[in-house]
Amino acid sequence: MKIILNNRQEEFDKxxxxxxxxxxxxxxxxxxxxxxxxxxxxxxxxxxxxLVRDGDDVSVLHLISGG
Amino acid sequence: MINLDFEEIRTRLADKSVGIAGAGGLGSNCAVALARVGIGRLVIADFDVVSEGNLNRQYYFKDQVGRKKIDALRENIAKINPEIDVEIHDLRLDPDNIPHIFGNCQIIVEAFDLAGMKKMIAETVIEKMPGKYLVMGMGLAGFGNNEAINTVKIDNIYVCGDLENETSEQLPPLAPRVGIVANMQANQVLELLLSKQE
Structure with missing residues (x-):
């Protein structure tokens, strides 16, 4: 399947x-x-x-302290 | 780049509202930058008081130590630009009060210290305020490393910082890098508010 992960296209063998x-x-x-x-x-x-499927747009935002 | 003279910028910003979630290093510096360019209204929420240790990066003064940050920040903004309408909320933001407090703001600036609070406001905006712009600060600890600081866009969420360096005993937050990220957030707010033709 091909997905968009954090604005980039990625391909997985599933x-x-x-x-x-x-x-x-x-x-x-x-x-x-x-x-x-x-x-x-x-x-x-x-x-x-x-489940993440072909064509999905997935975002993973990593949160870290500081402000 | 969008070309607009300062009069036009001020005119367009005069009827805009921006929420500032937290009045620490990011929030105080971002609010002041937005006040200087003439944003119409700032809605600022925080429960903390100014401490001596805050003065290495936050927009407060020595004689304000011990005072509520929201009161001190409103006073500092008034000294710079008394025309700004500053609404303050003395409370801890949570998923229930965020939609009410910032509902009328075009954009929310996330200016928390702790990762857990950053997660909370991102989830709240995604679930309860779909489409609302959220401009976050992420990764500002330490000094140097200018080239690592950037802005990443995820739909209606903009994330400014190096996305990597968490504050710790050995990696304290300091005025230059905190100020850079806070001003990047303010800069992103301006771009969002001014790029739409009205």
Whole structure:
């Protein structure tokens, strides 16, 4: 499948994957993130069940302290 | 670049409202920059008081230590540009009050310190205020490394900073880099407010 991840096109060797699988595959080990699939918020409790499919637009925003 | 003279800029900004979520290093500096160019109205929310340790980066003065940040900031803005309408809220922002407090603002500036609060406001805007512009500050600790500071756009959310360096004992937030990011946020606000032809 081809998806847009953080404004960049990426290709994966799967037909779909959960948010958890995507984070593992990309080695995203951030402690605190905000994730959207097609502009809809995905909360942490749904990382194992929310599916990313071909054509999806996914955003992973890493949050860090300081202000 | 959009070419507009200062009179035109002030005229266009006069009826605009911008929310400032937090009046620390990012919020105080961003609010002052927006006040200087003549934004019509600033809605500022914070519960904290000015401390001695804030003076290395926040837009406060020694004789304001111990005072509520929202009161001190309103006073400092009035000294620069008394025409700005400053609305202050002495509270801790949460998913229930954010839509009410900032509902009438065209743009919200995220100016929190803690990552958990940054997450909270991003989730609140995505879920409860779809389409509202949110301009965040992310990664401003330490000094140097100018080239790493940038702005990233995710739909209606703009993220200014180096996206990497978290504050810590060994990586304190300091006036130059905090000021750069705060002013980048103000600059992004201006671009959003002025790029639309009205």
């Amino acid at each position: 037909e779909s994957m959960t948010i958890r699988e995507l984070l593992d595959e990309k080695n995203f080990t951030f402690k605190m993130v905000v994730i959207k699939i097609n502009n809809k918020l995905v909360r942490k409790e749904h990382y194992d069940t929310s």
